[in-house]
Amino acid sequence: MSRNEHHASFDRITALLTAAISNARLYTADHPQVVRYLDAAYQALCVQLTVHPEITLLVIGNDLVVNDQTIDSQGRQHAQLVGLLRRNGIGRVSFAAGLQAVDLTAFVQELSSEESRAIHSRPGIQLGQVEVRSSEASDAGPPFASGAEDQELLETIASLASLRDIKLEELKALYHQTRRYEKIDLGSIDDMIKKFIGGFSRGINPLRLLADIKSADEYTFTHVVNVCLLTMGQAEALGFTGRHLYDIGIASVLHDVGKQFIPDEILNKPGQLTPEERKIIETHTIKGAQYLLGLEEIPKLAVLGALEHHIRFDGSGYPAIAGDWEPNIASQMLAVADMFDAMRSRRPYQEPKPQELILKIMREEAGTCFNPLLVDNFIRLITRTNPLAQAA
Ligand SMILES: [Fe+2]
Numbered sequence: 001m002s003r004n005e006h007h008a009s010f011d012r013i014t015a016l017l018t019a020a021i022s023n024a025r026l027y028t029a030d031h032p033q034v035v036r037y038l039d040a041a042y043q044a045l046c047v048q049l050t051v052h053p054e055i056t057l058l059v060i061g062n063d064l065v066v067n068d069q070t071i072d073s074q075g076r077q078h079a080q081l082v083g084l085l086r087r088n089g090i091g092r093v094s095f096a097a098g099l100q101a102v103d104l105t106a107f108v109q110e111l112s113s114e115e116s117r118a119i120h121s122r123p124g125i126q127l128g129q130v131e132v133r134s135s136e137a138s139d140a141g142p143p144f145a146s147g148a149e150d151q152e153l154l155e156t157i158a159s160l161a162s163l164r165d166i167k168l169e170e171l172k173a174l175y176h177q178t179r180r181y182e183k184i185d186l187g188s189i190d191d192m193i194k195k196f197i198g199g200f201s202r203g204i205n206p207l208r209l210l211a212d213i214k215s216a217d218e219y220t221f222t223h224v225v226n227v228c229l230l231t232m233g234q235a236e237a238l239g240f241t242g243r244h245l246y247d248i249g250i251a252s253v254l255h256d257v258g259k260q261f262i263p264d265e266i267l268n269k270p271g272q273l274t275p276e277e278r279k280i281i282e283t284h285t286i287k288g289a290q291y292l293l294g295l296e297e298i299p300k301l302a303v304l305g306a307l308e309h310h311i312r313f314d315g316s317g318y319p320a321i322a323g324d325w326e327p328n329i330a331s332q333m334l335a336v337a338d339m340f341d342a343m344r345s346r347r348p349y350q351e352p353k354p355q356e357l358i359l360k361i362m363r364e365e366a367g368t369c370f371n372p373l374l375v376d377n378f379i380r381l382i383t384r385t386n387p388l389a390q391a392a
C-alpha cells in the first residue's frame with residue numbers, strides 16, 4: 001500500500017469514526033445508522049492493523065495526526081473529532097491489534113455521551129493526554145533544577161551521554177557508507193534510538209544530552225545526533241510512541257545524509273558561502289531524499305524528513321514546493337530541532353547564540369518559519385525543570 005493509500009485509509013477511518021459519534025449523539029448507539037458507521041470504522045481499522053502495529057490518532061492543536069500523517073485539517077469532520085477529543089481531555093488514541101468491535105462501540109458511546117465525561121482505555125484502545133502548554137507558562141524557573149531527580153535518573157543521563165559518544169563514531173561510519181553509495185546499516189544505531197526513547201519517557205531534558213562540536217569537519221555528525229535528541233524529545237512529549245517514535249528517530253539521524261554528496265570544501269568552508277555555494281548546499285535535501293528512496297529498509301518517513309526539513313511553516317525555504325504541500329509533522333519537528341542546534345553551535349562563520357536569544361528568535365519565527373504549536377512544545381521540553389513531574 002502506498003503512502004497516499006495509507007493517508008486515504010486514515011482519512012476514511014477518522015471520517016467514519018466522526019460519523020459514528022455524530023450519529024450516536026443524535027440517536028442512540030444502537031441506531032442502525034450508528035451501527036453501520038461503527039462497523040465500517042471497525043473494518044477499516046482492522047485492515048490497517050494488519051499493516052501497522054497500531055493506529056495512533058494524535059491531537060496537535062487543531063490538527064489530527066494519524067500515525068505520522070496529518071489528516072486534512074480543513075475537513076469539517078476532522079475538526080469535529082478533534083473538538084470532541086479535546087473537550088474530553090484526550091490527546092492520543094491508539095488502536096492496537098486485538099481491537100474488539102464491542103470496545104470500539106463502548107468508546108464511541110462514551111465519547112458521544114453528553115453526561116459522562118469518563119472515557120476509559122480498554123483492550124485494543126489506549127487513551128492518553130497530550131498537552132501543549134503556552135511558552136509563557138514554561139519560562140519560569142531555571143532549566144536544570146535537580147530537586148526531584150533521583151540517583152537512578154542521573155545514572156541514566158550519564159549512560160545515555162556515553163552511548164551518544166560511542167554512537168557518534170558509528171554515525172560517522174554510517175554517513176561515510178552513504179558517500180560510497182553502500183547499503184546503510186541501521187543496526188548500528190538501533191539501540192541508541194531505543195535507549196533515547198527510554199530516557200525521554202522518563203522526562204529527561206534533551207539539552208542534557210547534546211554533544212559539543214570538537215572540530216569543523218565533525219559538525220555534521222555532532223549536529224545529526226543533537227537533532228535526533230531534540231526531535232525525538234519533541235515527538236515523545238507530543239505523545240508519539242512505539243514504531244512511530246522509532247521511525248522519527250531514524251528520520252532524524254538521516255535528515256542530513258544528502259550532505260555526503262556535497263563537496264567537503266563547500267560543506268566545511270571557513271567563511272560565508274557565495275550564493276552559488278549556498279545553492280549547492282541546498283541540494284542536500286533532494287539528494288538525501290533521492291538516495292534514501294532507493295533503500296528498501298529505510299522508513300519512508302526518513303525520505304520525507306531529508307526532503308522537507310528546510311521547508312518553513314509558511315511554505316518558503318527549500319526545496320521549492322507546491323502551494324498545497326504540507327510538510328510531514330516529523331519534518332516540522334526536525335526543522336525546529338535543526339534550527340535550534342544550528343544557532344547554538346560554533347561555526348567558522350558564527351559564534352554560538354545564547355539560549356535566551358535563540359528562544360526569542362524562535363518565538364518571533366513561530367507562524368512563519370516554525371509551526372507555533374511545535375515551538376511551544378519545544379520550549380516546554382527544553383525548559384523542563386522536574387523530569388519526574390512531567391509524567392503526572
Ligand atoms: Fe539540512
Ligand SMILES: [Fe+2]
Pocket residue numbers: 223227255256338
Ligand atoms: Fe540539519
